[in-house]
Amino acid sequence: MASLYVLTLLSFFISTTSYGHVFENYSSLAFEEGYTQIFGDSNLMLVRDGRAVHISLDERSGAGFASQDLYLHGFFSASIKLPSDYAAGVVVAFYMSNGDVFEKTHDELDFEFLGNIRGREWRLQTNIYGNGSTEVGREERYSLPFDPTEDFHLYSILWSQDRIIFYIDSIPIREMARSPSMGGDFPSKPMSLYATIWDGSTWATLGGRYKVNYKYSPFVAEFADLVLHGCAADPVDPLSSTCDRHDSARYDSVTISTDQRLAMHGFRNKHVTYSYCYDLERYPTPPSECRTIAAAAAQGRHRHGKRHGRGSI
Ligand SMILES: *[C@@H]1O[C@H](CO)[C@@H](O)[C@H](O)[C@H]1NC(C)=O
Ligand SMILES: *[C@@H]1O[C@H](CO)[C@@H](O)[C@H](O)[C@H]1NC(C)=O
Numbered sequence: 001m002a003s004l005y006v007l008t009l010l011s012f013f014i015s016t017t018s019y020g021h022v023f024e025n026y027s028s029l030a031f032e033e034g035y036t037q038i039f040g041d042s043n044l045m046l047v048r049d050g051r052a053v054h055i056s057l058d059e060r061s062g063a064g065f066a067s068q069d070l071y072l073h074g075f076f077s078a079s080i081k082l083p084s085d086y087a088a089g090v091v092v093a094f095y096m097s098n099g100d101v102f103e104k105t106h107d108e109l110d111f112e113f114l115g116n117i118r119g120r121e122w123r124l125q126t127n128i129y130g131n132g133s134t135e136v137g138r139e140e141r142y143s144l145p146f147d148p149t150e151d152f153h154l155y156s157i158l159w160s161q162d163r164i165i166f167y168i169d170s171i172p173i174r175e176m177a178r179s180p181s182m183g184g185d186f187p188s189k190p191m192s193l194y195a196t197i198w199d200g201s202t203w204a205t206l207g208g209r210y211k212v213n214y215k216y217s218p219f220v221a222e223f224a225d226l227v228l229h230g231c232a233a234d235p236v237d238p239l240s241s242t243c244d245r246h247d248s249a250r251y252d253s254v255t256i257s258t259d260q261r262l263a264m265h266g267f268r269n270k271h272v273t274y275s276y277c278y279d280l281e282r283y284p285t286p287p288s289e290c291r292t293i294a295a296a297a298a299q300g301r302h303r304h305g306k307r308h309g310r311g312s313i
Contacts, residue, residue: 026075026229034228035065038194043218052224057083057090057197058217064196067228070098072190072241073251074230077156077167082113082122083197083219084149088210090115091200092221094155096191101235105132107187109164111155113148114141115205115212122148123273126166126174131184136287138185140174141274145267152224159187159230160251172256172264173271175296181288190233197221268297 029035030050037044040063045054055063082092095110108129116122121143128138146153156167162178164187178186197219201211212219230251231243241248256264276283277290 026077026227028225028227031065031226034067034069034226036068038064038066038196040064047222048224051226052222053195053226054220054222055195055197056218056220057199057212058219059214062196062198064194064198066195067193069228069232070101070190070192070235071096071228071230072233073160073243073248075156075158075227075251076193076230077154077225077227078195078223079152079154079225080148081150081152081222082148083221086116086118086213086216087122087149087219088115088117088205089199089201089208089212090219091196091198091204093194093196093198094223095195096157096159096187096193098189098191098235100192102132102189105184105189107131107189107191109157109159109166109187109191111157111166115200115210117205117210124148128164128176128187129185130182130187131189133185136185137282138176138276138287139274140272140276142173142271143273144168145271152222154225156227158251158254159191160254161248162252163254165254165256168267171267172260173267175256175264176289177292179289179292185287190235193228195221195223265297 028051031046031053032050040055040061043056043058043061043063044065046052047054053065055065057063076096078094080092080094083090092113093110095108095112097106097108099106099108106129108127110125110127112125112127114123114125123141124144125139125141154167154169156170158165158167164176165172166174199212202208231241231248233241277286277293280286
């Protein structure tokens with residue numbers, strides 16, 4: 001019992017120090033300080049003195065909000081609790097985009113929750129688009145090690161000059177380093193942060209087999225701990241950024257520590273259910289960055305196996 005306690009304490013210590021080291025001082029905002037409603041009228045409701053927000057989907061409408069500013073690089077985060085019970089076809093998205101400003105050459109970074117059916121877990125997808133590269137999907141899908149409808153969990157995106165990291169509960173789950181061969185496919189123009197809930201009946205849950213059933217509505221997604229920590233910038237004049245070189249360097253200097261990398265490979269070994277890198281039907285020759293990702297996975301399996309005496313999965 002005592003050793004279990006020590007172990008728990010130790011892993012808490014490791015995860016908070018390695019992650020908090022970079023982001024410990026990033027305080028959350030009240031909704032009015034950084035965000036604005038974009039659709040859904042009364043389907044968006046502020047709670048907890050305006051420091052948290054509920055967005056819901058019913059027969060009339062979904063709902064959504066966006067950051068007041070666009071950002072060129074930064075750290076973006078929210079604690080999210082998903083609609084409980086039956087929520088097939090319901091999509092909850094937490095993402096960055098500049099599709100409003102750059103119709104043909106937009107950039108995008110997504111967390112998308114793709115509904116559930118009773119008795120089955122919610123599934124999560126991440127995606128990355130750069131400069132209108134919508135014909136090159138870079139999706140990954142995951143199962144989750146917890147029930148995302150029961151408690152709040154922290155979902156975060158770090159976006160710097162040369163790296164994108166998605167985190168769940170401060171553990172990195174996906175990293176994409178910029179490589180020369182990606183060219184414009186690496187997001188490089190200012191983006192807004194969005195949170196939305198909407199009806200994705202045609203595709204979200206098992207490819208659209210399970211549709212939204214409004215008998216169970218309203219479907220309510222809760223957002224709290226809203227963190228917007230980036231370089232606000234004018235989309236048509238990115239050099240107008242509020243950050244100086246020192247600020248930007250803070251995001252550029254974020255790397256994944258050895259402990260975090262171990263945690264990331266642990267998560268990925270167990271929970272990645274789809275990766276575009278291994279979809280040979282779609283990409284007979286996987287996009288170039290996949291070589292780095294495959295090499296990291298092999299190394300991770302090796303390290304993970306050694307540390308825990310387990311083989312690869
Ligand atoms: C966080 O803030 C404290 C107090 O202002 C400061 O001493 C510390 O260096 C900061 N940490 C980081 C990582 O910026
Ligand atoms: C983005 O796309 C536009 C239009 O296709 C192209 O002119 C531009 O060079 C691209 N930018 C980058 C960074 O690749």
